[in-house]
Amino acid sequence: MTESARWTRVDDGRFQVDLLTADYQRHAFTRHSHSTFAIGVVLCGEEQFHYRGELHRAGVGSLAILEPDEPHDGQAADPNGWAYRVFYPPADLLFEDGPRAHFADPVVHDPRSVHLIRSAHEELTAGADPFAAHSKLAWAMTAVARRHGDGRPAGPVLSPRDAAAARKIAEIRDRLTADLRCAPSLRELAAGVELSPFHLLRVFRDATGFPPHTWLVLERVCRARHLLAAGLTPAQVASGVGFADQAHLTRWFKRVTGVTPAAFRNSVQDPVRPAA
Missing domain, CATH: 2.60.120.10 (Jelly Rolls)
Incomplete structure (x- = not known):
């Protein structure tokens, strides 16, 4: 097959x-x-x-x-x-x-x-x-x-408590994506939003569906897609977004996108544009 x-x-x-x-x-x-x-x-x-x-x-x-x-x-x-x-x-x-x-x-x-x-x-x-x-x-x-579409708003109306939790999640996301090559420790993340490490893991997973370390890997794949489309090679992208090496990037990239980084790069190099 x-x-x-x-x-x-x-x-x-x-x-x-x-x-x-x-x-x-x-x-x-x-x-x-x-x-x-x-x-x-x-x-x-x-x-x-x-x-x-x-x-x-x-x-x-x-x-x-x-x-x-x-x-x-x-x-x-x-x-x-x-x-x-x-x-x-x-x-x-x-x-x-x-x-x-x-x-x-x-x-x-x-x-x-x-x-x-x-x-x-x-x-x-x-x-x-x-x-x-x-x-x-x-x-x-x-x-x-x-x-x-059923006409209802896409997101729920947040209570003040939920809104405060959402702000903490946004802060954690910002901290994780500030430098994809160097992730902070779990304790550093937790201290930054005044939560215990266990509480951070629970609220982050409840909000995003993923623990912070998995969410970060998926963000690295997302960023890799943009860099590959811009013309960078898989080797350049792997180090640039925080993967250990090109093989590590390839394993995760194919699990998420269904193709290798090289195949994706070759496919999207020339976006289809409307005629002038």
Whole structure:
């Protein structure tokens, strides 16, 4: 059995959107999250993934919609694997003409939305008519938001106590990302926000879905994607974002993105842009 995966980056002058075209049999994504939405269409086979405490399955014709910062994994639901096309749009693109909504169901069955997403994805990755493809992208994103967003705010209203906890989490994140190459100790992090190490671990995991050390590794992968797209080599990126070596970067990068750093770099070097 063979597997294939290719990333494409599109740029319409306002937003950059990554696209994945993949066919997997054995690959399993480690538990991770995205800073963007993930909207995918299954073309054949079936994928399964854990999301918001439940196991979900997406088969042929399904539309999977995962929200930003929501931990999830992904693997084949049967020995035949699955093939799919995925968009990773920022929230500002998905809700460009209205307030951001919440998606209650991660897997929906809507032939019209599936057709719009698949058609836009195919045209953008082909690159034949970027202007038409970008128009289809905008139309598809608006349709998905309107047809499947439930109209409720994406985030809860925080109590003063919750707001104080959120500020502490933001401080911890800022401290971890200040220098990806040199992480502070757990005790240093805890002292900085006036929590015990155990309390910090609990509140951080409750808020993000990950313990701080795993969250930091995923941030390193995210930063590596940007640097690879900018043209840096995997060896340069590995040391620049805090991985022990290139092999360490490659192991984590493939577990999160489904491709090696070199393959990702080659795929996204020239973003698809609309015609002048």
